[in-house]
Amino acid sequence: MxxxxxxxxxxxxxxxxxxxxxxxxxxxxxxxxxxxxxxxxxxxxxxxxxxxxxxxxxxxxxxxxxxxxxxxxxxxxxxxxxxxxxxxxxxxxxxxxxxxxxxxxxxxxxxxHAIIHQSIFTRKGNPKVTQLSDLRGKDIIVQKRGVAHDYLLQEGVNSPLILVDTHAAALRLLASGQHDYAIVANLPGLYLGRELELSNLLPVGKPFGAQHYGxxxxxxxxxxxxxxxxxxxxxxxxxxxxxxxxxxxxxxEDPSAIWKTIGKITALISVLLFVILGGIMIWNRTLTKQVSRRTEELKLQQQQLVQADKMTSLGVLVAGVAHEINNPISLLLLNLPVLNDTFQDIEEILEEHYQAHGEFYVGGLEYSRMREELPLMLNDMLAGTARVRRIVDDLRDFSRHEPSSHDDFVDLNSTVSTAIRLVDNIIKNHSDHVTVDFGENLPTFKGNAQRIEQVMINLIVNACQALPSKNKGISIKTLYNQIDEQVQFIVTDEGCGIEAENLSRLSDPFFTTRREKGGTGLGLSVSERIVQEHKGHLSYQSSVGEGTQATLSLPVIKATHEH
Incomplete structure (x- = not known):
């Protein structure tokens, strides 16, 4: 405690x-x-x-x-x-x-400034372990003078220790078929496994040894x-x-957990968002009545000014809300895993007391019920908090007005490859039929690769979430449109499709057809702003029951092949 x-x-x-x-x-x-x-x-x-x-x-x-x-x-x-x-x-x-x-x-x-966990990695097919005592007599690879090395020496684990200079060296050695297990920090281990494409390795057991890192x-x-x-x-x-x-x-962080309500925090977010939306709608109607009394030429100019003012005010409001919510959410994300680890640490003691003395109460509930419910409650709270964090991040992205650097020469195929790697698990969980077709010798465009990568991820995730089953497919392709001098990224899904009257509203802030499933309606609004900053455009074609095609078009750099 x-x-x-x-x-x-x-x-x-x-x-x-x-x-x-x-x-x-x-x-x-x-x-x-x-x-x-x-x-x-x-x-x-x-x-x-x-x-x-x-x-x-x-x-x-x-x-x-x-x-x-x-x-x-x-x-x-x-x-x-x-x-x-x-x-x-x-x-x-x-x-x-x-x-x-x-x-x-x-x-x-x-x-x-962070909390570090350790994880046990092994090759696929090796016996899984649940605690350090299961490693007795096994060859263990650890970083020399790393915290895992110190911990094993302190605990007196009776196993041969193979010392290496880096986490990467530990994982490569294990992946090559040598020794039994490697103990490395959890996030670096997952990161390196992905970057080095060590597909025969996986973490076993729960992360352990939460320690302050600074x-x-x-x-x-x-x-x-x-x-x-x-x-x-x-x-x-x-x-x-x-x-x-x-x-x-x-x-x-894992985005796959199912979100459940976590009480007052989520309710407060919802109330604030609805208040903001209500104020914007009322203000917009008032301005519309004033504009309607002017000439057609002035009306067009006034509509553009209204839209700009609306987006600016909305940005200021949501930026303030996101900032105020961010600190308590950070506390929850930091402390809920520690609370979960604490319960796991004392669970054995509580279980022994239960076996020896029978039923007793914890937090007003019988222990026999609480031991099953508490881990689920903590996981739901953590998932819900992460969900709120994602909403706050979307709000913050939506309200961001500062210009980002667009001076890089960006390769479309390379950016698409990175986006696909980042959402690989989401794609696999939603479809067994995915095709990727990269255009050859595509010219580069000028912009910010990370911002365009964010747009691609939004489009791919939307396509995945539109599929009714894993039997339906997704097609991803890139090409060069010589007529318009644009490179294009096209995502086509065999999902539920979008009604014609909703196609023009896809980029509106907070518009979503998936609100009951957790959608916020900000992803495509943020994407639209990013694409406009790159002087490109997003277009959509859809048929209800048949699927949707989203096309991202970006202007290429002329005379690219000479630079």
Missing amino acids: RLFFRALFVIPMCALWGLFAIDSYAFETEGTILVAGDHNYPPYEFINEDGEPDGYNTELTLAIAEVMGMEVKIELGDWNQKRLQLEEGTIDVLQGIAQSKARTKTYQFSPP YAVLKGNDELLAQFSEGLAILINTGRQQAIYDKWLGPL
């Missing part, structure tokens, strides 16, 4: 730390602060294709340096060597390390640690840390 309450108040305590730290010291670090980390621990920290430090930890460190006015240099390398360099004093800070009782003898830690300095370096802690508190209070977290770790 102490672990639960510590996690429950970690974000408010970060804010308090930042407030009091201002009075506790007044100094400016001289020179460049050397910050180190693991060179192959994605998505937290890694060396990218350009040979530069990247990842959640790296972006967070740069943001802290910006708000605190510090000059930092980030060096990523062999994890064991970086820990030794910190202990020798040749570097100043580790930007991401799991906290443990043994490590507190050497290091001092900032408030955590910055660390050598004991006694209080002032430097206080500076990083204050910077982290500022980023948390402004929502910037959450935005960085969502960018790097959000795509790895």
